[in-house]
Structure formats: structure tokens, C-alpha cells
Amino acid sequence: MTAKRGFRLGLPYVVLSFIMLGPAVLLAGVSAFNLPTHGVPENVDLSLYLSLLAVPLVSLTGLMASMPVSLLFVHDKDNGTLEYLLSLGMDQQDIFRGYLGASLLLGTILLAVGLVSEVTLGLLSRDSVSLLATQVVLTLALGYSVISLTSILMSAFSSLQRQPMGANQPLGLAVGALLLAGAMIVPAVVPALTLVLELGIAALVGLLTLSLLFLSGRLIRREKMLP
């Protein structure tokens, strides 16, 4: 229900995510084309780099699609819905988990469409199975971990901000985008270690997210969720 509400509230975000998904997915099938080699360092496999660059870009579209849920959180805090949920017996963790689930659900739509498109294009381009598998694993790991962390951070920052409509919330988005920017650099600098390093980033982000979720009751006091 929360995902549906977020979808309705932030439809332009979802539409924009789909528009961004197009170029991101095209990169996955880029090896089908003869890429120019002029100006490219000899040790850089441009085709491989661009294929792996698709991973953070598709994840970014998933993150973008999940944004309306964070907007909904602010909306619900301001109109007293969070207060009502607290009165029904929910605690901070229950509430954060609800919005996190909705963020992941909306992100999944983009990640799923992105993955199916990536794999289809990869197969048409005759990419290696190992490259396709790497793309799938990294997209799922990075996508879900970054969406989760960003959702929790944005909810936490929104709870802590004193003035409604303040500017704390985009901080969470900045953290998520920063992590994905790191994932864009890794394939260019250490292509051989891309899988390990990006899975490591995803694991750390996932761990941080779970820690924040379980500690939310202590970190965010109840009155911070009141209008």
C-alpha cells in the first residue's frame, strides 16, 4: 500500500527513471558495436568498462524510482500519519521498515526491467555468460543495498529536521549517489577486481543499513516523528 501511495505521489520520478533506464541499458549491449579506440589507454577495455558502467546506472534508476517513498515519509510526518501509526502500537523501526519495503518494491520495478533488458541485449551482443552474470549479481547487490541505505537515511534525516519542507532529506540521496559514483570508477581503475570490490561495497552498505534500522529506536526518538 505504501509503495502504491508513493507511486501515485511521485509518478514523475518513476517516469523519469524509465527515461534514464534507456541509455543505461544500452551501455550493457555496447559490445555489439565497433567502439573507437582512439584516445583510449591500451590497458582499458572500453567495451567491458561500459558494460560494467551499466550496473551503477541501472541501480541509479532504481534509486530514482524509490524517491517518492521518501517524499511520502515527509508528507506523512507533516500530516500526522506517522503520529497515528505510533498510536496504533508501531515503533520507529516498524515505521522505517514499512517505508523501506515500499522503496525496495518501487526500486525493484526498475531493477527488474533493467536486468531483463541488460541480459537480453547482452545475449544479442553475444557477451560472455560470466559478464552477464556479473552484471546481474552486481545490479541486484548494489541496487538493493544503495536503495535501502538511501531510504533509511532520508527517513532519518527527515525525522530529525525541525522545519517541515527543510533541506535535510536530499543528504540521503547525495550519500546514495556518491556510493554509485564510486561504483562507476571501480571498473575503470581496477576492472579485474570490479566484482569483488563492488560486492564488498554492497555488503558494507547492507550492513550499515541493517544497523541503522535496528538502532532506529535509539537513534531517532519518537517525538521526532511527530508533526
Next chain:
Amino acid sequence: MTRVPSLQLAEVDAGYNDRDVLHDFTMSVTEPSIYVVLGPNGAGKTTLLRTIAGILKPTKGRVDFDGLDVYSSKDARGRMNYLSHLNALPEEMTVRQALEFYASIEGGDVDKALSALELEPLQTRKLSSLSQGQKKRVSVSKVLLKERDLYLLDEPTSNLDPAVAKEVRDLLLRLSKSKIVLYSSHNLYEAKEIGTYLILIKEGTLKLFDRMENIRAKEYRIGIRATGDVSSLSNVELVNGYYVFRVSGQDDVGAIVKRLVETGVTVTEVKELDNPLEEFFTR
């Protein structure tokens, strides 16, 4: 036999961001009735209701509902419902969708809640398109989704037109036959009309907790419309068509009317010009 719910607050301090708003608040509610919470702005009415609802954690003391600590017991909170002075409604939804949304969380009967305040004609309307009064009706109907033992209502009749406000008051009166209803209001006349008990708060402390019938002003005025010669009665003045008498209590009213009738005066209307609660409010 019907079980009587009980609510106990023992030396409760509570507030926001390390600043207590309620101080040493102790009270005991053991009878199903309407308890009107009165107090000036900033007195702590909303904080009191939020603390009882388990939304705010007391920094000192304890709030028990039927022996269960409301802050830590989800079971206790499941037996009460809280209506914020804000509407707490998802405005992008229709009336029915919003009630279904809450019913999906807390359970309850959407159709029953819709019919309680005759909201059926509005059920397909988006909340964002409703007037403030209509939204308030939806908000009140939300707390009626599921039957509870304790209702905490923060200004439930604000923004309502007189007819709907009366509808809500009648509803609360029916509920209070078997449930505890704590009800904050700024409307002294409404408070006097439906409250069985008065809980008066000032600066976060409990100033008075008594039955409404025991609340008497030192002196209050009644206005009587009458035809005939009332000059036989002393201490009377004519204001806006009413003969105004200063009396010490309601018991004196009957005696005055009786004397007027005995002197051949026809009494057509008797009304209170002051509310005894005003004195408590401003004292």
C-alpha cells in the same frame, strides 16, 4: 458482566526533546464516561493525550491501562485509539481508500466507519478535494473503524459545522456508555454540554479533576425573557431583551422563575449567560 477499563497516570513527567511539558501528573480514570480535557493553549492537553496514547515516553512516572504500561505494551495500545488535532489522512486517496488503508493496518469495518458519520456520499471523493470540515469527519470516522476501550480525541469537533459537531458529540455520548472517552476542547459550552468529568490543565499540571456537576461558579448570570411586570424582583437589569439576574447557582433559578410566575409574569425563555467553566479557565 461488562469489564470496566481503567486508566492510571502516576506522577508522570513527559514532553519533547528533554523539555517536560507535563509535570507530576497523577490521575485515575475508572468509569466509562466523557472526560473533557480543558486548558489554555500550551497547557499540555495534546501532550497529555499523546502520553496516554503511548506516543510519548514519560520521562518520569508511568501510564497504565488496565495494569499494562501503555508505552511498552502493544496490547494496551491496541485497545485505545487516538485522534490527532491534525487529520492524519493520506490526501492523495479517496475517502474509502483512506479508511481501507487504515483498516489494513489496524483492522476494522470500513462500511461501519463510513456510515457512522454518513460519509457514504463522499466515499469516492479524493480527500484533497474535501473541505476542512469534511476531512475532520473522515478523520473522526477513522477512529471508529474498530471498537476500543479508550478513545483519546484531540479537538474532534474543530472545523465542524454545528450540525456535524452535534452528530459527533452524540456519537461520543453513545460511546461513553461503555468506553472511556478523553476529549480535549477549547469550546467551554460544548465541554459543559457533554462532559461528565472535567480535567483542567494549566502549565502542564493537573489543576482540577471533578465531576462537571460539581463545577460551580461563585456567581453566574441567567437571562429571562418574560412578559409582565418584573419590578417586584430586586437586583434585576434589562439587557438586550433579557432580564438579567445574578445568582449563586442553578438551584436559585427555579426559585426566581417560581416567584415571577406567582406575580403573574409569563416566562418565555430562561438561559445561562455565563459558563461556570469560564471562571476556571481564566482563573
